[in-house]
Amino acid sequence: HGYFTLIGCYLLMMFYTTVAGWMLHYFYMTAAGKLAGLNAEQVAGKFTEMLASPATMTFWMVFVVVVGILVCAKGLQSGLERVTKGMMIALLLIMVVLAVNSLFMPGAKEGLSFLFHPDFSKIDSGVVLRAMGQAFFSLSLGMGTLITYASYFSDKTSLPKTAVTVASLDTFVAVLAGVIIFPAVFSFGISPSQGPELIFITLPNVFQQIPGAYIWSVLFFVLITVAALTSTISLCE
Numbered sequence: 557h558g559y560f561t562l563i564g565c566y567l568l569m570m571f572y573t574t575v576a577g578w579m580l581h582y583f584y585m586t587a588a589g590k591l592a593g594l595n596a597e598q599v600a601g602k603f604t605e606m607l608a609s610p611a612t613m614t615f616w617m618v619f620v621v622v623v624g625i626l627v628c629a630k631g632l633q634s635g636l637e638r639v640t641k642g643m644m645i646a647l648l649l650i651m652v653v654l655a656v657n658s659l660f661m662p663g664a665k666e667g668l669s670f671l672f673h674p675d676f677s678k679i680d681s682g683v684v685l686r687a688m689g690q691a692f693f694s695l696s697l698g699m700g701t702l703i704t705y706a707s708y709f710s711d712k713t714s715l716p717k718t719a720v721t722v723a724s725l726d727t728f729v730a731v732l733a734g735v736i737i738f739p740a741v742f743s744f745g746i747s748p749s750q751g752p753e754l755i756f757i758t759l760p761n762v763f764q765q766i767p768g769a770y771i772w773s774v775l776f777f778v779l780i781t782v783a784a785l786t787s788t789i790s791l792c793e
Contacts, residue, residue: 564699569792572791573621576788580616582756586760592769592770596745596761600757603757643779644783644786651736653772654776658739659739661739668739744761
């Protein structure tokens with residue numbers, strides 16, 4: 557099992573370091589004002605442009621790997637924990653603000669219906685397996701990450717309480733992300749089946765609609781980058 561989890565972590569690192577690199581690139585573009593004033597098609601074009609540039613993606617991916625190594629070399633408690641404590645709280649607050657903003661968009665009703673209205677006719681064994689796979693992936697189950705982090709716990713830490721807290725927060729953030737994204741998807745006429753691209757196409761369009769768009773977009777992408785980096789660092793550790 558140990559060898560399988562090690563292989564799993566290596567495979568996930570190939571994915572996570574790349575996507576974390578995308579986040580860093582988008583933080584750079586928002587900070588540099590390269591997304592300001594663009595319409596939905598132009599924002600989508602920026603994402604396609606990034607995917608068409610292996611040099612850009614390689615640069616940011618290598619940067620993420622180096623950061624992960626440096627943090628792990630410094631130690632989780634003095635490195636990762638110190639950096640992420642305040643930033644994760646700030647990310648949650650920004651997500652709540654964005655969710656409230658999305659509720660007032662023209663496509664809010666359709667988006668919420670798409671998110672929360674189940675179509676039981678489409679639920680089969682394949683859907684259940686994919687849902688379980690997503691749950692295991694999101695909670696990092698069966699791959700050694702939780703064991704690694706738990707090794708830093710004190711003897712007084714309650715494992716059941718910690719497990720419930722982690723699962724609850726993970727679910728809350730996932731639902732909150734859906735509330736942010738899907739009303740915007742239907743407001744801008746973007747296909748909800750686009751998957752991970754939604755965060756790079758839909759959210760920049762959301763930011764264009766709210767006051768202080770530049771500040772919100774920069775803050776969001778720097779904090780979501782930190783979230784991606786923490787996942788990368790956990791795999792690295």
